Amino acid sequence: MTSTSDLPSHAAAWSAHDGLPLLRTLATALIGLDAITGLDGFSLPYPDEAQRALNRTVLTCVLQGAEPPASLPELLQWCRYRPVSDWPLDLPSDAIGDTDHLLDPDSGRPTELCHEWAERAADSAVHQRDREIIRTALRLCRECGEEDAYTEFRRLLVNRPVLTSVEFFEVSNDHVLDPVRELIRRIYLPVPASHLRAGAYTTCERCLTLLIPVQDGSWWCERDQCRRQGPAPVGNLWPADEVGELFQLERPLRQFVTGPGRSEVALEQALTELGLRVRMWPGFDAYDLHVTFPNGRVWAVDVKDWAHPAFLGRAARPLAPEPPYDEAFWVVPQYRVDDRPGYQDVYRRHRPASALGLPLFTDTELISHAATRLRNAPDGGSRA
Known part of the structure; x- marks a missing residue:
């Protein structure tokens, strides 16, 4: 587990903001409600986690001098139609984007970001x-x-x-x-x-x-x-x-395994089409892609399809050393960076000291990097 002392000061400061525990509570409550009632069939008495989320939101609003939601249905309307950036919450600058919602405005279902807040946001070891x-x-x-x-x-x-x-x-x-x-x-x-x-x-x-x-x-x-x-x-x-x-x-497996896995398989295909040899999940899933160039040089690649770059940065760890490789990368789908300007900068700010040498590329950048390496040195480049 990463200690607070191992985190950059920017990342460690997250724990000083009162709004973060409330967002985790809200996200957990929304996912629980969605699983039980579909978010449209609840009635009094509310489930415990939902009532706790409502109570804490009301208290936060009162302390901030803001008008609180009057009921759980109104709170759900906030989650669906009001960007979190517009809530009266004490949050660090990297915690949310301008258009982030906990519920999708069109369907009313928990967003991928909501699932990440519930599963990934805790500062200590949590049940994932x-x-x-x-x-x-x-x-x-x-x-x-x-x-x-x-x-x-x-x-x-x-x-x-x-x-x-x-x-x-x-x-x-x-x-x-x-x-x-x-x-x-x-x-x-x-x-x-x-x-x-x-x-x-x-x-x-x-x-x-x-x-x-x-x-x-x-x-x-x-x-x-x-x-x-x-x-x-x-x-x-x-x-x-x-x-x-x-x-x-x-859902957690669809969110955090199937989703990234689709990106992993697409990256496998793109690199294979360049003429590289790709092995998936080598060494009992030590990392995602073991990529071998014509001269034997090896890249190790882990694909992370996460909506929130700060969560990704805080989760950054050096890749396992086996099977051996010459260079290692974390890769995020291009659309994540397109959707959230500054994604890679936020990742770097929250990356712990132990992972400072772990770069984050988009899949587009990695493919271009591989093509350039092949083009400049048909044998895959030297090992120097």
């Missing part, structure tokens, strides 16, 4: 569901000496976040995945009826997750990257009376 699952899968596959099983498990989470009942049965009985069979059965959950429109489920063609029907007849995709590219393209259409029960990965 996605890391718990990945660590468990690693342990199970290592105990069996099956690195291929772990690689296939990761590809499953990246490429198949939604399974029909027939596919779920087939995956659960795939012998390659034997070490993680029970784990798979725990992390793929039945899809709620709120995803149905006209008796059918629909996936996003771009990111492969399930689309959520919106009242105006459109679709909402939970991935920021898809929404910024325009209306969600319809992928698979599964009538409920034909496919029976449908299963999807639990």
